Amino acid sequence: MNQQRRSWLLTPLSRPREVEDAARCGADVVVLDLVELVREEEKHAARLGVAAAIGTAQAAGAEAFVMIDPLLAYADLHACVWPGLAGVVIARAQTPSQVEEIAALLGELEGSRGILPGSLEIAAALETAAGNQAAYEIARASPRVRTLTLGRADLVMDLRPEPCGEIHLLPYLMQRLVIVAGAAGATPIGAWWRSPDRGLLATPQNTGAAARRGRAIGFKGAMCLRANQVDALNCAYARS
């Protein structure tokens, strides 16, 4: 991997305007979301816009990933595997077999759509307890898995702030993820958030602080939800 991937900005595929804004704000990676930020009834339409969105991200110099739902993997992957895609983020990755199935589908689609075999990457978002428990097996399930993140584990697992300001269980989960990623040859991404930050409301200043803490424990970049967080991540995760 030659590219720097300091900042991964999530943007809903259902909003083409926001995709454009995301691509232009300097994010190293634009994560086109088909999962959380797109309402169920908008998903079909959102899938139709993936190819154009990949082009938009690339034109602005960003890499394009698509965040897919493993329970809808077939439809999501058919919609998103086009030349120019760098890889997929598996939301709520739970089991190694899920990863194997998605890797196999990626292989088929690479073949049928003229994409270099084996080139599409997987980033696994370990947002559930089961996914974290099986983190090492998930990371080893396919050579395509190059990135691990806790994603929105705090929300998915309902982890809330302790009186000391740390988010319950996250100090443990973050360090575990860094070790597992190192052992499996994957790159851990994330930032060390503390109360009262919450992804959607974090200020650029707090994002910078979370990223510097994250870098200090071994993360190599982080996801964010708003364009105004990108500079802080690019700065904190710059390679020295």
Next chain:
Amino acid sequence: MAKGRPVVRRSGLTMPVVTARFVDNAWRRGCDFVTLDLEDSVPQHLKAHARSLIKDAIPKIERGGAEPFARINHDYVEADLEAVIWPGLIRVKYPKTEHAEEVRRLDAIITRLERERGIRPGTVEIDPSIETALGVAHVYEIAAASRRVKEFGATTGGYDLSRDLGVEMFVDFDQFVYVKGEAELAARALGLGVRAAPFVANTTGSVSDGKRAFAQAEAARKCGLHLGGGGLNPAVVESHNAGYTPGEEDVRDARWVLEQYRRVIASGETWLEIENRVIDAYEAARARDTIEFAAACRERDRDKAEAVARTQAALALGA
């Protein structure tokens, strides 16, 4: 306990079954559960006597509406289980669990005793305590070893763990991040009830400080945790009940969040920022949890109050 209702186990006391005044007065304490102890609080020469007391102590605990639990000795599994598995007993706490095999052995013996004594199969839970390094190393296998393990965590093993590992007890930072994390991840991955203790400094070592107990329980509630680990001193029971129970303000706030979430749905967005807060499906789920648990607490408190009233009436008749 009635089926289909969320378990409410906010407060509990562990007491030596050989101390009659503790057991006889347990119903007055307001506990959600009471653990009749055969282990650390019972001296060696009284173990046999202690075993003979459990069967009659169980209904005494029920007089206050609490769930009767028993803590057995790690090394006397057969004799202790023979003595504690009687109708009414809800849970066996097994100290210093180190291997899944130990839990499976308990399960087999309990299964036999339930059959022999006319207790519905699967009634008695197993609560494996993690109190040693070996236990921590096998934490997932232990939690997964029996369907009788319904809730799990490493909150009460602090003292023994600190002895086993040479970790200091009363410090002003979280010295058990890894141990607690391992146990909680196992519990969550297996879908068990999570018993976890957010870090609240206890630098004095007090076990009877009501304010501290409240702070600990409140911190757990604010982390979304419902299950208490109990205590040793009656002074902490009410603090634990109050700390774990959502307050009126929490319930009001939860209703507000659900109201706002309806607006989010109507707007066609997946989230909105309202009054400097994010309102989305996650916040709505938390709000629903708060409202449901508050209702369950109210119901549990009513059950306990009725049990206490019945006991008082019976005593008045007897007197």
